[in-house]
Amino acid sequence: MARLKFLCDANRCIDCNACVTACKNEHDVPWGINRRRVVTINDGKPGERSVSMACMHCTNAPCAAVCPVDCFHATDDGLVLHSKEICIGCGYCFYACPFGAPQFPQATNFGSRGKMDKCTYCAGGPDADLSEAEYVRYGSNRLAEGKLPLCAEMCSTKALLAGDGEIIAQIYKERVVTRGYGSGAWGWKTAYGETITVT
Amino acid sequence: MTHGLNRIRALVVMIALAVACLPAMTGPAGAQEAGAQAVNPTAMSVQADDLLQQEGKLQGYLAQPDPKLAVLEQPQGRQWRVFHESWLPWGAGILILAVVLLLGGVYLVKGPIQADEVSGIKILRFNVFERFTHWLTAVSFIILALSGINYIFGKRYLMPLIGPDAFGTLSQWGKYAHNYLAWPFMLGVLFMIVVWVKDNFPKRGVDWAWLKAGGGVFNNTHPSAGRFNAGQKLIFWWVALAGIVMSVTGIMLLFPFAAFGVNGMQITQVVHSVVGFLFIAVIIFHIYIGTLGMEGAYDAMGSGEVDVAWARAHHDLWVEEQLRR
Numbered sequence: 321m322a323r324l325k326f327l328c329d330a331n332r333c334i335d336c337n338a339c340v341t342a343c344k345n346e347h348d349v350p351w352g353i354n355r356r357r358v359v360t361i362n363d364g365k366p367g368e369r370s371v372s373m374a375c376m377h378c379t380n381a382p383c384a385a386v387c388p389v390d391c392f393h394a395t396d397d398g399l400v401l402h403s404k405e406i407c408i409g410c411g412y413c414f415y416a417c418p419f420g421a422p423q424f425p426q427a428t429n430f431g432s433r434g435k436m437d438k439c440t441y442c443a444g445g446p447d448a449d450l451s452e453a454e455y456v457r458y459g460s461n462r463l464a465e466g467k468l469p470l471c472a473e474m475c476s477t478k479a480l481l482a483g484d485g486e487i488i489a490q491i492y493k494e495r496v497v498t499r500g501y502g503s504g505a506w507g508w509k510t511a512y513g514e515t516i517t518v519t
Numbered sequence: 520m521t522h523g524l525n526r527i528r529a530l531v532v533m534i535a536l537a538v539a540c541l542p543a544m545t546g547p548a549g550a551q552e553a554g555a556q557a558v559n560p561t562a563m564s565v566q567a568d569d570l571l572q573q574e575g576k577l578q579g580y581l582a583q584p585d586p587k588l589a590v591l592e593q594p595q596g597r598q599w600r601v602f603h604e605s606w607l608p609w610g611a612g613i614l615i616l617a618v619v620l621l622l623g624g625v626y627l628v629k630g631p632i633q634a635d636e637v638s639g640i641k642i643l644r645f646n647v648f649e650r651f652t653h654w655l656t657a658v659s660f661i662i663l664a665l666s667g668i669n670y671i672f673g674k675r676y677l678m679p680l681i682g683p684d685a686f687g688t689l690s691q692w693g694k695y696a697h698n699y700l701a702w703p704f705m706l707g708v709l710f711m712i713v714v715w716v717k718d719n720f721p722k723r724g725v726d727w728a729w730l731k732a733g734g735g736v737f738n739n740t741h742p743s744a745g746r747f748n749a750g751q752k753l754i755f756w757w758v759a760l761a762g763i764v765m766s767v768t769g770i771m772l773l774f775p776f777a778a779f780g781v782n783g784m785q786i787t788q789v790v791h792s793v794v795g796f797l798f799i800a801v802i803i804f805h806i807y808i809g810t811l812g813m814e815g816a817y818d819a820m821g822s823g824e825v826d827v828a829w830a831r832a833h834h835d836l837w838v839e840e841q842l843r844r
């Protein structure tokens with residue numbers, strides 16, 4: 321069984337935001353919600369790096385642990401998905417998530433913030449695969465169609481990798497060895513409790 | 520393997536030395552910058568794990584106009600999770616159970632404090648507005664407390680009983696109740712401070728003696744007290760201060776990120792839940808004294824009137840003052 325992960329090679333990311341746009345378009349994500357975003361570290365300074373970030377689908381996910389209504393479930397591939405039917409929009413998952421992945425349709429909580437929305441790894445949600453209900457709530461389910469996440473698929477520099485953790489780690493290692501440097505697997509230690517060491 | 524590592528290390532030191540020896544280069548920082556300008560990206564530029572270790576979190580620039588999303592990585596979320604899923608449920612559970620067991624034990628062993636003093640004449644202790652204020656605060660407090668408890672214990676005990684869907688719906692209503700009844704609660708605390716603060720300033724001699732006598736509970740005496748005895752004064756000040764803390768942190772949670780970033784929100788939530796459970800423990804004690812624990816006490820907030828003889832026994836200084844009028 322694969323363990324699906326994301327890996328952003330910050331030495332390749334050019335901050336073009338195409339992954340952000342593709343994700344919004346593919347899943348028809350409402351205004352104000354960005355399932356994926358690109359953050360630039362050391363902006364304008366030497367050593368500047370950009371990193372594309374969405375839900376990392378953590379091992380032993382903090383969001384799932386703190387949810388007061390336990391609306392998360394982990395798939396066999398290690399994805400962390402949630403049920404918008406059960407979610408009450410309390411926002412705790414955002415406080416627990418190390419990567420700022422959970423998003424809410426409204427900023428304030430007074431009355432309601434609405435149901436949480438986040439990256440599904442293009443894998444939909446608990447509704448029936450490829451159903452209308454699933455599309456409306458979670459966006460398209462590319463995994464059920466045998467495809468990988470769109471953001472990584474269309475990344476022009478192939479900075480963003482998605483797929484089985486071991487395979488993408490191997491690709492990254494080969495790149496680092498070939499070009500002689502790499503800034504590391506951003507977020508991996510926090511998300512998966514491991515880093516990619518190149519020896 | 521260690522061999523290879525040592526060799527790489529030696530190489531790095533040599534390069535660093537060579538670069539540092541160039542004119543106008545003053546140190547390792549300069550060396551790094553020079554490298555970065557020559558080729559960018561380079562091996563010398565940022566390392567994700569080093570940056571994280573230096574700063575504790577990763578933060579940067581973002582094209583979208585949402586400052587909270589500029590935080591790329593905050594491992595503190597993992598710590599907050601440990602608080603929220605281990606410390607809080609265990610601490611709160613033990614606290615509430617201990618208070619309930621203690622009071623249950625006191626009730627079984629000692630029974631209620633008897634009110635032997637009956638004269639048949641009633642005296643007004645709390646007027647309509649005072650009673651309204653009390654019950655406004657009390658009813659909203661109880662619903663806030665129950666819906667607050669549900670955030671932490673619901674999924675552990677209630678959800679297995681009624682199933683995830685029913686529990687989701689119930690929690691949604693619980694959340695609405697918590698968010699809306701917060702306002703009458705805040706109003707109640709405000710009114711309470713206004714109407715009762717004048718009777719609750721500590722009084723030299725009287726309050727200290729009352730506390731030293733343990734309120735007379737253990738030797739069945741009635742130490743002197745004004746309108747409120749020292750124990751009631753402590754409850755008043757607790758409700759006033761904890762009420763303000765709950766209101767301020769609660770409003771921060773209602774309008775998240777209005778004032779703080781994500782780490783600030785985590786601390787706000789910790790304060791709200793810790794003070795919340797201490798508050799619940801204090802109020803369980805308060806409810807016990809007001810109902811089961813002491814005969815005659817409930818009437819004061821029920822009908823507003825108490826027996827003069829009871830009042831003389833429990834609040835002698837207040838009765839004297841009332842009769843002098």
Ligand code: HEM
Pocket residue numbers: 388409410411429603607660663664666667668670671694697698701702704705762765766767768769770772773788791792795796798799
């Ligand atoms: C005074 C006004 C209050 C306001 C504005 C307020 C607001 C909030 C908010 C916004 C939350 C986050 C969950 C959500 O989004 O619904 C919350 C959680 C909570 N509140 Fe309050 N609240 C107030 C008073 C109280 C009181 C009086 C208590 C206890 C007796 C209480 C106990 C709790 C608890 C236990 C939680 C859950 C914390 C957790 O899950 O860690 N709150 N409150």
Ligand code: SF4
Pocket residue numbers: 374375376377378381382383384400416417418419420421422438511
């Ligand atoms: S990245 Fe955030 S939302 Fe995604 S699994 Fe981890 S904690 Fe949950």
Ligand code: SF4
Pocket residue numbers: 383386387388389390391402406407408409410411412413414422435436
């Ligand atoms: S916002 Fe929804 S998913 Fe997130 S912790 Fe609250 S109930 Fe769970």
